[in-house]
Every structure is written in structure tokens, then in C-alpha cells.
Amino acid sequence: xPEEEKDKALIxxxxxxxxxxxxxxxxxxGLKSREVAPPAEYRTGCDLAVEIDAxxxxxxxxxxxxKGVMMLDILFMPKGSEFVPVYLTNLMKTVDYGDxxxxxxxxxxxxxxxxxxxxxxxxxxxxxxxxxxGMKLYGTVIGxxxxxxxxxxxxxxxxxxxxxxxxLEIFKKENKKRK
Amino acid sequence: MLLLVxxxxxxxxxxxxxxxxxxxxxxxxGDYTLEGQYVTLGTAAMISAASATCQAxxxxxxxxxxxxxxxxxxGTMKILKFLTDELANLAPRVVTLHYILPTxxxxxxxxxxxxxxxxxxxxxxxxxxxxxxxxVKLASKFDLFTPDPGELSFLADPDAAHPAYVQHFIFNVxxxxxxxxxxxxxxxxxxxxxxxxxxxxxHVIEEGKAVATxxxxxxxxxxxxxxxxxxITGEVSALISSGMDVVDACITACKINRTAGELARPAPxxxxxxxxxxxxxxxxxxxxx
Numbered sequence: 029x030p031e032e033e034k035d036k037a038l039i040x041x042x043x044x045x046x047x048x049x050x051x052x053x054x055x056x057x058g059l060k061s062r063e064v065a066p067p068a069e070y071r072t073g074c075d076l077a078v079e080i081d082a083x084x085x086x087x088x089x090x091x092x093x094x095k096g097v098m099m100l101d102i103l104f105m106p107k108g109s110e111f112v113p114v115y116l117t118n119l120m121k122t123v124d125y126g127d128x129x130x131x132x133x134x135x136x137x138x139x140x141x142x143x144x145x146x147x148x149x150x151x152x153x154x155x156x157x158x159x160x161x162g163m164k165l166y167g168t169v170i171g172x173x174x175x176x177x178x179x180x181x182x183x184x185x186x187x188x189x190x191x192x193x194x195x196l197e198i199f200k201k202e203n204k205k206r207k
Numbered sequence: 208m209l210l211l212v213x214x215x216x217x218x219x220x221x222x223x224x225x226x227x228x229x230x231x232x233x234x235x236x237g238d239y240t241l242e243g244q245y246v247t248l249g250t251a252a253m254i255s256a257a258s259a260t261c262q263a264x265x266x267x268x269x270x271x272x273x274x275x276x277x278x279x280x281x282g283t284m285k286i287l288k289f290l291t292d293e294l295a296n297l298a299p300r301v302v303t304l305h306y307i308l309p310t311x312x313x314x315x316x317x318x319x320x321x322x323x324x325x326x327x328x329x330x331x332x333x334x335x336x337x338x339x340x341x342x343v344k345l346a347s348k349f350d351l352f353t354p355d356p357g358e359l360s361f362l363a364d365p366d367a368a369h370p371a372y373v374q375h376f377i378f379n380v381x382x383x384x385x386x387x388x389x390x391x392x393x394x395x396x397x398x399x400x401x402x403x404x405x406x407x408x409x410h411v412i413e414e415g416k417a418v419a420t421x422x423x424x425x426x427x428x429x430x431x432x433x434x435x436x437x438x439i440t441g442e443v444s445a446l447i448s449s450g451m452d453v454v455d456a457c458i459t460a461c462k463i464n465r466t467a468g469e470l471a472r473p474a475p476x477x478x479x480x481x482x483x484x485x486x487x488x489x490x491x492x493x494x495x496x
Contacts, residue, residue, distance in 0.1 A: 043279070043280070045278065045279065065366075065367075065368035065369070065372045066368065068368075071342045071343070071368045072309035072310055072311050072314075072339060072342050072343065073309030073335070073338035073339040073340075073341065073342030073343070073368075073369065074308065074309040074335070074338060074339075074342075074369060075309075075342070075368040075369060112366055112367070112368070112372050114371050114372060119371075119373070123430075123431075125428065125431070125475045127475075128431070128474075128475035128476065130430070130431045130475065134357055134370045134371050134373070135355065135357030135358060135361070135370035135371075137430070137431060137433075139431035139475050139476070141476065148431075148475060148476035149431045149432055149433050149475060149476065149478070150433050151430075151431060151432065151433035151434070151435075151436075152355065152357065152433075152436075153334070154305075154306060154307075154333070154334030154335035154336070154337060154338050154358075155278060155306065155307075155308055155309070155334075155335045155338075156214040156216060156249070156276040156277060156278050156280075156282065156283065156306050156307065156308055156335070157216070157277055157278025158249065158306070159215070159216045159248035159249030159250075159251075159306065160216030160248075160277040160278065162248065162249075162433055163216060163244060163248060166478075180278065181277070181278030181279060182278055182308065183369045183371050185278070186371065187370070187371045
């Protein structure tokens with residue numbers, strides 16, 4: 029029998045930096061959540077909201093406050109409300125340049141050197157933290173240096189994190205084959 | 208006057224406005240000098256490219272308005288407020304908005320102020336400003352966008368809040384998909400009159416229709432290099448500001464960028480700092496100067 033649809037609530041944020049931290053915090057607390065686009069009236073061009081079961085609102089609010097994740101609002105949504113999920117897993121593409129591999133996720137690209145795993149280029153994105161991330165990640169070895177999610181504060185950084193993780197997965201597979 | 212606007216990822220960089228001058232490894236904006244890797248980061252890459260283009264064509268150097276911001280939006284907010292308050296006094300002919308953190312009220316105030324001005328500036332947006340303009344439904348108030356295929360997919364998808372939410376992303380850019388998506392974006396008011404779609408085949412779009420494609424010289428290893436799209440935005444801004452016809456400027460900028468790529472002979476680990484010094488020579492080659 030299909031699971032009965034539950035009432036949903038939507039947590040919206042002033043700062044994308046906090047939105048990016050919410051899902052891992054909720055997951056750690058054992059609460060189910062999904063990252064989605066907020067309603068149009070809340071959008072700026074760099075947006076992420078978190079959908080939860082309406083019955084989890086109190087618990088979610090408490091844990092987010094406790095962990096210092098700042099919310100703008102929690103909206104109770106009518107049954108049947110549909111939000112656009114993040115499609116990042118469908119937005120991956122890999123290009124092999126011989127000695128280098130470029131992984132693209134949506135509008136973000138990361139390129140590393142085969143063998144060494146050294147990150148040689150980061151491209152795409154439009155928010156201020158992307159050039160900052162580029163500066164911090166250039167020259168580091170994938171999987172050993174800082175990750176986009178820990179330094180980034182925007183959806184572009186969040187997207188780059190997915191490209192980074194995919195690149196790391198490919199790099200590890202290559203290394204396994206070599207051994 | 209060409210005014211280039213955006214954030215730079217240096218936390219203590221104050222609100223800085225002034226004339227720009229690019230030299231390899233050094234970019235001066237008013238009283239502030241960026242050196243080393245900072246010369247070519249994000250907005251600075253675009254400004255450097257615009258300055259290099261102006262120098263090569265003998266045009267007046269651009270002005271820039273920048274402030275430090277690493278993603279929290281503090282610099283973005285001060286830039287937009289200053290720009291809105293001072294726009295009438297500065298009276299720029301062209302304004303290019305680049306890396307900013309998308310925001311609602313301050314961004315909308317700026318665009319509406321610019322559009323209410325008699326003889327208001329020609330407005331160009333790329334990067335965060337482009338995402339912001341579409342999200343707050345003000346794309347059609349701009350004159351030129353310079354998207355890559357990911358950003359074009361976002362403009363063409365009326366429900367997408369960011370390229371991360373696009374349902375039909377184009378990876379294989381061809382001469383069917385780019386015109387179709389450009390038309391879709393323009394038809395539902397999410398694109399300005401002109402666009403340069405920066406891709407392996409560059410497209411120049413006017414009122415939703417492809418009016419030119421540029422695919423030579425073809426340098427595939429430019430794609431991984433962060434900043435090669437930013438440089439096109441700087442080049443086209445400089446050319447439009449010099450008085451060149453908009454479509455001609457878009458075509459010429461694409462050719463300049465590709466020629467600079469050819470001169471730089473890049474590998475996937477080439478940096479944008481190694482690319483920008485070739486722009487001056489590329490401008491002269493393309494324009495026959």
C-alpha cells in the first residue's frame with residue numbers, strides 16, 4: 029500500500045550559507061528532509077530551502093537553533109504542494125583531457141591532474157565565494173584539502189561540492205586500477 | 208565611461224571606486240592595487256580583460272567599483288547601495304555587473320533606478336548578476352547577458368531558481384539547442400535584447416534569434432580554465448563602450464577571446480593569469496591594428 033502523503037513544512041533561509049548546513053544537521057538528528065527550491069517570492073537567484081514533515085517542525089526548529097543554523101521562516105504547506113528538487117545528480121558530465129580530468133556538475137567545473145590528484149582549475153559559477161574557493165582549492169590534492177562545502181556559502185559552492193565528490197570518486201577508482 | 212562592478216574575494220578590501228589600469232601581475236583600481244593571484248580572480252579577471260582591450264584599441268580606461276566579499280553578501284550590499292545612490296552623478300555609458308551575491312531589494316532598486324534615468328546606461332550582466340536578474344524577473348531590463356550553456360539552460364527554464372534546479376540541462380551545445388533555449392528565454396521575458404552564449408561554438412543572440420556563430424579559432428582546452436568566460440564579458444564591455452555596434456562587439460569579443468586562447472596555447476592546467484596577457488595582442492590581430 030502506498031505511504032499516505034504527509035503534511036509538509038518548508039524551512040526558508042536568509043542566507044544560503046545556513047541553508048546548506050541545515051540538511052546535514054537534520055539528518056544527524058534523525059529527521060527526514062529534502063533540499064528544494066523555495067517559492068518564487070523568496071527567490072534571489074541563489075536559493076535553497078529544506079522540506080520536512082510538518083510533524084517534525086518543533087524538533088527541526090530546536091535542533092537548528094541549537095546548532096546555530098539561522099532560519100528566516102518555517103512555512104506550513106498545503107497537502108499536495110510540489111517543490112522543485114535539486115537535480116544535481118542528473119547534471120554530471122566528465123571530460124578526459126589525457127593527463128587531466130574535468131568533471132562538470134551543472135554550471136560548475138573542476139579539473140584535476142591524473143595521478144597526482146592536484147586540482148588545476150575551477151570554472152563556472154557567479155557568486156562571490158567561487159573565486160575565493162578557487163583560490164583555496166587550486167593546487168590542493170583532491171580528497172586531502174579543503175572541500176567546497178566547508179568553505180562555500182552559496183548554491184554554486186554546493187554544486188561545486190557535487191562535482192568535487194564525483195571527481196574524487198573517479199580519482200580513487202583510477203588509483204585502485206593503478207595498484 | 209565604462210563602469211565595471213563586482214566583488215573580489217579579499218575580506219578586507221574596502222569599497223573602492225576609480226579608474227582601472229591592468230598590467231600583467233598588477234591591477235590598479237583607484238588607490239587600490241591588486242597583485243599576484245588577486246589580479247585574475249572573478250570580477251578582477253573581467254576588469255583586467257576590459258582594461259587590456261581598452262589599452263589595445265586606444266580607448267579611455269574603464270572605471271571599476273569593487274569591494275571584498277567571500278560569499279556572505281556584505282560587499283555586495285555596499286556596492287549595490289553605492290551604485291544606486293551615485294549612478295546619476297557617475298553617469299556611466301555602460302555598466303557591467305559581475306560577481307555579486309544575489310539579493311532582492313538592493314538589486315531591484317539599482318535596476319529600476321538605472322531604467323528610470325534619462326539616457327541611462329547600457330546594462331550588461333554576467334555571473335551572479337545574471338542569476339539575480341532572472342530570479343527577480345528583471346532580465347528584460349538589461350541590454351546584454353553573457354551566459355554559458357549552463358546559465359542559458361537556467362534562463363530558458365521558467366521554474367528554475369538556479370542552474371542547480373534546471374530540469375533539462377544542455378551539455379552538448381549545438382546550433383539547434385542554443386537558438387531554441389535563447390528563444391524560450393526571450394519569449395518568457397527572462398533574457399535581454401542581446402546575449403553572447405559562451406561555448407565551444409559561441410552564439411550571438413538578438414531578440415531571441417541567433418544572428419551569428421563563432422567557432423574559430425577552436426581551442427578546446429580553454430573550457431576547463433576558470434575565467435575564460437569572464438574575459439569575454441570584459442572584452443565585449445570595452446568594445447560596446449568604445450561605440451562599436453552591439454552585435455559587432457559581441458562577435459569581435461568572441462574572436463578576441465578565442466585568438467587569445469590560440470596565442471596562449473593552453474593546457475587544462477593553464478591559469479587565467481597566463482591567458483589575460485595575450486588579450487592585447489589578440490585585439491590587435493582581430494581588429495587588424
